[in-house]
Amino acid sequence: MLPTTRIRPTASFAARSGRLSVLHGFAFAALGALVGIGVLGLPAVRSILATHAANAPAPRAVEPRGELDPEEKHTIDLFERANRSVVHINTTTLRYVRRGVFATEAVEVPEGTGSGFFWDDAGHVVTNFHVVRNAERAEIVLADQSTYEATLVDVDPDHDIAVLKIELDGRVPEPIALGASRDLRVGQKVFAIGNPFGFDQTLTTGIISGLGREIRSLTGRPIRNVIQTDAAINPGNSGGPLLDSAGRLIGMNTAIVSPSGSSAGIGFAVPVDTIQRTVSEVVRGRRPTRPVLGLQVLLNDALVANAGVRGVVIGDVPADSPLAKLDLRPARRVGHGIDWGDVIVALDGKKIEDTGDLFAILEEYAAGDRVKLRLRREQQEREVEVRLLAPEALR
Template structure:
C-alpha cells in the first residue's frame, strides 16, 4: 500500500526551475482592471467625514462682528468722464475710475476722498445691496483730500458709520479697513495702528498733519473708505499708501477722524471750508531763497480791509527801477514759529473767524509784534 502511494507521487524535477514570466504593461493593466474592488477601495472613493468646527476665537468673532456692523455703510463709487465721439461729435459719459466711501448721515451724504472724484463729470454710488444711485456733489476740500456727495436713497438703506475719535488712539491697537480695492467691493482687512501724527501731502501740496499710519492692507480702490477701531467706529478715512509698486506694502495712511468731523459739516453747510485768514498773498520759497530771507512767510500782496492791512503789514514790491523794495515777513503766530505758508495756514485753521492773533513780523533785520484780526478766506 505504501509502495503504491509513493509510486503515485510525482518525482521531483531534476532540472532548474523556470523564471516566472513578467507580464507586459498592457497585460498588467488588464489584470489590474479585472480584479474586483475590495471594500477598502470603496471606502477610499468616498468623501471624507467633516470634522466639526470648534468655537471661533475671540479675534475672529470680533472681525466678523465689525464687518457685519459696518459693511452696510460702506459704498462703491464709480466716477464718469465725458467723452466726445470723433466722428459723430456725440458726448457720452464713460467710467473713469472707482473708489470707496461711506454713509455719513441719514440724509444720504457720502464721504470720500477728493482725489476719488477729481475731474469727474458725474458719479454713481453703489450700496452694499448692489443698488446704485446717481450722486450729486455737495462740497470738496482739496487741501484735506475730502469730498461729500449726496444720494437720494430710501431711508432704510442709509446706515451711517458710527463716529469715533482719533485723539485717543494708541500705537498697536487693532484697526480695520473696509473698501473696494481694485474694484473688489466689500473687502475687509485688519491691522494695527503703526504710527500716529504722520504728515502726508494732499493734491494741493498742503500738508495733512496728524495722519494715522496703519499696516492694514490698503490698495488702489480703498481710497475714501473708513478706517475703524475694534468697536467698528470711524477713526479715519483711508487716503493713500506708500508703495513704489502701487500695491500694499503695509504702509497706509488715513486722515484722522477728528479732522474729518470738523471739515465734513462745513462742506455740507457751505460746500467748502471757510478758513480764518489774514488777507495776504504769500511769495514762494524760491523767492525767499533768492532774497536770502529768514524762514517765514514772504508777503507779496495785502488785501484791502483784511486783517494784515488793518495791522499795518507791508508787502515786498518791485520799484520802478526794477529793484525789490523790502516788506514784511511773518515768522510766528502767537509765539509759534512759522517756517512757510503751510505752517501759517495750519496755525490759522486752529483759530476762529474774528479771533485776534499776535504776529511776529521781520523786516530789514528788525522784529516787531502786531495784533491782527482774522477774517474769512
C-alpha cells in the same frame, strides 16, 4: 462685483487629467463593445460595476472645524456690522469726440473708483475729495449691490474731504459708528474696509503704526495729525473707513507711500476729529472755510529753507486786501539774488517756521478774528495787527 479671474491648471495636472480621461474612455468603450455584441449579459455587467464600486476608495471624512477662536469671531462680527455702512464709488467724466468735420459728441467714460461711508441716516456719504475731483457723475454701489446716483453736496480740498448724498427711496442707510482720534495709541488694532482694485467690501487688518503724521493735500495745505497704519491700503481704498477694534470710525483712508503704487505697509488716514469738523458744517448747509490773512505766500518751503530763511515768505499782497496799507514787502528778485522782504515768523506769539505751521495755526481761528503777526525784514522785527478774512473776501 468682483473682477473675473481666470484660473489656469498647471501643465502636469492638465496632462494627468488628459491621460486619465483617455484610459477611462478606452475602458468604457471596450465594455460597451462587449455588451453590444452580446458577449456579456446584463447581470454580468452589473456584477463588474458593483465590484469596481466596492474597490473604489471611500471619500475622505471632513474634519470637524470646531469653534472659531474669539479673535476670529470678533473680526467677523465687526465686519458684518460695519460693511453695510461702506459703499463703492464709481465716477465718470465726459470726453469730447469729434464726429465728422463740424460735430463733436460728449462721451461718458470711467474716471475712477473709490470708497466711502454713510455719515448719517439722511443719505450723506463721505469720501475723499480726490476720488470725485474730476468727476461729472458719481455712482454709489451699496453692500447689497444696489446702485444710486449721487449728488455732490460740498468739498473741503484742504483736508481731502468730499460729501455726497443719495436718495434711497424710503430705505434708511446705516450710518457708520463714530469714534475719536485724539486718544489713539500706537499699536492699537485697526480694520480697513474698501474697494481695492475693484474688489468691493474688502477687509484688511493691521495696527496703528504712527500718529501725528502730516501729508499734503492737493491744495498744498498740510493735513495734520494723520494716522499711519500698516493695514493694506491700495488704489480704490481711498475714502473708505479706518475702524478701531470697537468698529468705530477713527479715520478715512487717503494715501499710501509705495514705489509700486500698491500697498507697501505705509498708509495714511485723515483723522475722524478733522472729518467731524468739516462734515458737521457741510450737512448743516455751511461751506467749510478756513480764514486767510489776505496775502499770498511762497509754498516752496524747501527753496526758502535752503536759502537759510526761517518763516513764511510773502509772495504778493493783492491791491484789494486790507493788508495792502501796511507797507508789507513781498519777496523780489534783485540782480542775481533775492530780497526776501517781510517774513512771517509768528502769529499771536506762536512760532512759524514754514507754511505748514502757518496753515495749522490759522485752523484755530475764524474769519473776523484779529491776530498779531510778527514780521522780520532783514534783521529787524516788528508786529502788526490784522483781521482774518474769509477766502471769498478777496475774490
